[in-house]
Amino acid sequence: MPRHVAVLGAGLTGLSSAFHLSRLHPNLKVTLIEGQKQAGGWVRSSRIALPDNYGSVLLEAGPRTLRPNAQSILELVNILKLQDRVITVSKDSPAAKARYLYIPPEYGGTAQGLQEIPSSLFGLLKSPLTRTLVPAVVQELFKWNNAPPDNQDESVDSFLRRRFGSSFAETFGSAIIHGIYAADSRKVSIGAAFPTMVDAANRGWGGLVRGMLVPSRKQDPGSYDVGDMPNRLEGAAVFSFRDGMQTLTDSLEEDLKRNSNVEIIYNSPASSLEHGRDEFQINLAGGQTIPATHVISTVPTPTLHHLLASSNGDSLQALIASPTSTVHVVNIVFPGPPSSIHPAGFGYLIPRPPSGYPANPSTSRPGFLGTVFDSCSLADQDTETPNPFSYDNARFTKLTVMVGGPYPTPSLPPFLSSSEGPTSPAERQLPDYMRTVLDQLSLHLSQTLPDPVYWRVVPNRRCIPTLLPGHTQRIQELRSFLDTRYEGRLQIAGAGVGGVSLGDCVEGGRKAARNLVL
Template identity: 35%
Template structure:
């Protein structure tokens, strides 16, 4: 297909940056404009190194801190790293590391190590009373008939699924904690089919999650083939380096990916406009004009948005956005406070990735509404030149933002780790506090059907010239965002049109 004459990309987080990068490689003669309302690129990704004086320095992340190499999104991340020559900056944590094997939940007033394999279950049951519901949960899953899918729009919440298949204790004490850690959300408000499609497939195909996992019926042949095809083009040295990796990061944090993308776009056909908020977008025939608050107006034949469409102030013939599903454009996005506490090397009662806190943990044991604690110094110790104990406390989410005072938020985090982890953690040598407003969308039951409706609306109203990408639509992980951006450019290249939602139109 002939390349687009011009493209405007709204939002320069990881999704918009990746879309611009792939677009400049496939369409070197196309005028591409990338608009970002803030004065920096990268969106929620933000890494900084803080000086600790005699203790050296510490790397602090206020957004994503580690990445996963698995799945299509993971393969595309590695492909991006390969193309950007970032291999020498990689740090990995192996599948046998404590960060990979040791994960905990805090309930009701103590730390419970989750079993990392079937063989580890008996020992976990002996040590932790909270986990003694696991055998009954497995039996319940094996003996409970599947809920038959009556039509494509059938969906339920993550909480409903776990409660139905595994029982109340697993839903309240474990599943809710996992959702706190991934989405900073309430599991009762999150779509099972969209957030955990594998679990849905296992039940539908095998009648049981456990039975389906043993049979391997959740594997999607097309996804696996696509992943293998992407991996086949990655350099042998990078493939070897990631062979046993559970998670990975970079020496100077996830922001190195942003910096490398920005560098790759320099001296290309991409014009980057920072501190340039979009005021509105108008449409005339087959062209869109992006009007900014700085007075700049740019006309393009194609538009790619990584922000919710209503935020673009669409006017004229673009105002059909009110016909798109409200559930896509008005997703709940809780506030999350990220507090990083840095200490001289301090012994902890556990080692591993960290712990999560379920909603069933009594308020007396979790008075500040913490969602969990990441032990950064166990997950990626190589990022700091001297041995440190570095913890990140996540507050808020479904518990709400209880104060906006930075000093109070810091003290709430300190109180949390001294209460739940160790009394020796009362005096950090450094700390950072970052309130992330409306940062992670909660995809409600029915989100997949809403995406399918949006796909058809974009086709009928915009004929594939307006596409959407990124976390407001297709997934919150960095790998999800990178995949979304890659797909929309590939589709534009092969067909000349794209909505960014083609992958979901036939999903069940």
């Protein structure tokens, strides 16, 4: 049978896999199988026409920015010729320099409310957070090696707690994990989430600060066709695209559609994956069967477990070891410039409650993880923005609230956007869900907020895997088993395998294409 690769899942990782396969092997037949009616996965950008002649606004339902050190992303931007569609956030801008924590009153002490995280010596001297930061860093520098036996993996909270103390771990550590994983820092693996921190601690004889003072071994970054992207992004803290992150996934999809050797099947989730002596049989929910000599799976790991479990018994438990978080992304557009709504900066994160996460959803206090001040960093995406940073004179302000994760998921409102509600002005009341969100925002920002021009709630169900301690070793053992069982003809990639950032996903798809034994 001629070589034929089936890629399961057309999210960013699957698109990356198919794209790199088609470049590495131009004559190879590739079939990309997607269970939804469109490709792109959690990357979804929408341009919304605002009412009352406010213009339009670009809203993201998922990730919104990229880091310029992700070589695999820069490579795609260069090859797909997206350079002129890139917008950047300068390292000198408030969006890059000013980041905040909201410290709930339950924490007590002087550091309550919205607090800017110090980014300079002057900021450190005047910040109420200094009482937590400075003692934690100083004690860590002089603390002896107290690593677990045999350097066993541990949670982010455990690592930070034993090195920096409980106050630092609870305040900063839990907030950071809320922002990245929408999860409880007591459950996320330090080795999977922050491998560079583990490496630094190993260099520093158990101490993270000491290790950061010791130069690391330079690793070969590999060969990436990035063109002049590093020069274009010099001085940028993060970047995105004028028409949103979906620019990247749409461009990958369009490139694949132009390739006569690539077929994309939509709205057809795989129901089972069978393996014979020389080929796989992918059975789709609609009754179609796709034969393939090789498979790259980028679907969520529990889905792959379901597809393979009948023929592999207990050998695939690593695929169902990671629970997932559900996050409600709440996009809100307020009338007036950002200066009338929030301080200049990127946004704020919120640490976990000192008493722990509640057992049941709260109607008065939804589980806020953090808020992104989109207009400060991504104003170039919106039609009513006269200059790259219009903090004081824009006609509207857009921001995004993240709700859920380790908190009980609240009930959704009866309609998911202001454009879907009643048309009569007398009946056009904010649903209780949104009123509660606005009340919490007003509390965090210490002011009464106007009713929004537009709002929407996007429920991202089971969108981010929580990589539990031991994840890296489990995945290594799983890869070894799959390589032996399927002779290198089945590769796995995706957020539940190699990391949740967009750079991780693109890199994972790229590596899977290269590691496939053809």
